Amino acid sequence: MLSLYRPGTSALHRLPVGAKLIVLLLSGIGLFFVTNPFVLGGTLLVVVGLWCLAGIPLLELLRQLRPLLLVLTLLGVAQVLLLGWASAFAVLLRLITLILLATLVTMTSRTEDMISALERAASPLRVFGLRPHRIAFVLSLTLRFIPLIKEKADEIRAAQRARGVERSSLALLLPLLVKVLRMADHIAEALDARGLDDARDR
Amino acid sequence: MFLFEDVEHGYDERRVLHGISVELTERRIAVIGANGSGKSTFARLLNGLQVPTAGRVLVDGLDTRTEGRAVRRKVGFVFQDPDVQIVMPTVAEDVAFGLKHRGLSKKDIAARVAGVLAEHGLTELRDRPAHLLSGGEKQRLAIAAVLALEPECVVFDEPTTMLDLRNKRRTTKVIAELPHQVVVVSHDLDLLSDFDRVLVFDGGRIVEDSAPARAIPAYLDLMAPC
Numbered sequence: 001m002l003s004l005y006r007p008g009t010s011a012l013h014r015l016p017v018g019a020k021l022i023v024l025l026l027s028g029i030g031l032f033f034v035t036n037p038f039v040l041g042g043t044l045l046v047v048v049g050l051w052c053l054a055g056i057p058l059l060e061l062l063r064q065l066r067p068l069l070l071v072l073t074l075l076g077v078a079q080v081l082l083l084g085w086a087s088a089f090a091v092l093l094r095l096i097t098l099i100l101l102a103t104l105v106t107m108t109s110r111t112e113d114m115i116s117a118l119e120r121a122a123s124p125l126r127v128f129g130l131r132p133h134r135i136a137f138v139l140s141l142t143l144r145f146i147p148l149i150k151e152k153a154d155e156i157r158a159a160q161r162a163r164g165v166e167r168s169s170l171a172l173l174l175p176l177l178v179k180v181l182r183m184a185d186h187i188a189e190a191l192d193a194r195g196l197d198d199a200r201d202r
Numbered sequence: 203m204f205l206f207e208d209v210e211h212g213y214d215e216r217r218v219l220h221g222i223s224v225e226l227t228e229r230r231i232a233v234i235g236a237n238g239s240g241k242s243t244f245a246r247l248l249n250g251l252q253v254p255t256a257g258r259v260l261v262d263g264l265d266t267r268t269e270g271r272a273v274r275r276k277v278g279f280v281f282q283d284p285d286v287q288i289v290m291p292t293v294a295e296d297v298a299f300g301l302k303h304r305g306l307s308k309k310d311i312a313a314r315v316a317g318v319l320a321e322h323g324l325t326e327l328r329d330r331p332a333h334l335l336s337g338g339e340k341q342r343l344a345i346a347a348v349l350a351l352e353p354e355c356v357v358f359d360e361p362t363t364m365l366d367l368r369n370k371r372r373t374t375k376v377i378a379e380l381p382h383q384v385v386v387v388s389h390d391l392d393l394l395s396d397f398d399r400v401l402v403f404d405g406g407r408i409v410e411d412s413a414p415a416r417a418i419p420a421y422l423d424l425m426a427p428c
Contacts, residue, residue: 111295111331112295112298140290189251189281190287193287194289195274195351196303
């Protein structure tokens with residue numbers, strides 16, 4: 001989600017994120033009621049058209065699908081064996097359409113707008129005592145620090161490989177836990193330094 | 203602006219600072235010392251991130267123990283590792299972070315973010331995920347995000363330690379051009395050679411407090427291998 005946004009000025013870029021997310025949600029639900037392969041194929045073509053409208057090269061579309069090729073193939077084979085060709089074809093068309101649509105929404109929406117839209121969507125949860133801005137804040141922190149934790153894990157793995165330990169979950173997890181806890185302390189300090197405590201009054 | 207009155211600080215049984223009494227009014231102040239000499243703790247006491255175990259620290263008359271929040275509004279803090287300071291997923295969001303929590307309007311936040319990004323050459327990177335920035339870009343973002351809050355003073359904790367020569371020079375220039383009062387904790391003697399005042403820490407005490415011409419040789423003597 002983080003690395004996907006492509007700046008642009010197309011109609012899709014300008015469309016409010018909330019509207020895009022609603023269309024994605026409705027398409028996700030709606031497509032599961034469609035079994036006609038021609039309708040599914042037509043929908044896929046519309047989505048590909050939207051990619052063109054967003055000004056994103058079709059090569060990028062293939063690049064996004066490539067990591068999923070193995071999963072899609074396995075799923076297709078299982079569907080053919082269990083339910084036959086027609087069903088396998090429909091399932092794959094549905095999935096590919098939805099993956100491309102979701103990727104398109106992410107590519108044309110800023111993370112900050114996406115999180116603001118989710119914050120607004122979560123506002124009814126206030127009646128249960130939840131605070132939407134906190135949910136949004138936690139989501140933002142998660143998006144920020146997942147890549148950083150992965151980076152730390154890669155560093156530890158490289159250091160261990162350099163010392164002759166090729167694969168050891170324990171040797172990875174313990175130092176990673178220590179690093180993450182230390183990092184959490186520093187982040188808490190940084191949040192205070194950067195004014196998070198100002199928000200406690202509001 | 204800063205007044206330390208007989209300040210002591212420690213973690214559990216370990217005493218890190220001993221009886222520090224000092225007043226800091228100069229515009230550019232440097233703090234140097236060996237690892238573990240207490241200089242980073244001293245820096246954290248300046249904006250109330252830590253409070254003294256004895257004595258008190260006053261910032262423009264505000265006690266950091268009781269007025270920490272007001273002190274942090276006056277004193278910005280740039281951490282050594284920008285990775286822990288950058289808390290939002292993208293560049294623009296991170297600059298906007300503190301402003302949002304200050305309760306500024308969306309319009310004001312957008313204007314201030316755009317201004318700060320332009321000033322620090324980050325406009326092109328506004329939507330870039332923070333984890334994809336280079337070390338130098340992260341440091342620029344960390345500084346920009348602190349300056350966006352318009353503090354009166356900025357404390358830098360070893361701002362050039364993790365940078366290559368080009369980024370080190372760029373950061374040095376940014377610090378030199380700041381109109382704010384700055385307190386810089388550093389091992390980088392080039393950075394602080396034209397500062398107004400240098401405090402040398404050793405074993406939790408200030409062992410030299412003078413202009414760079416005198417303080418730097420004293421520090422070099424202190425660091426001579428045994």
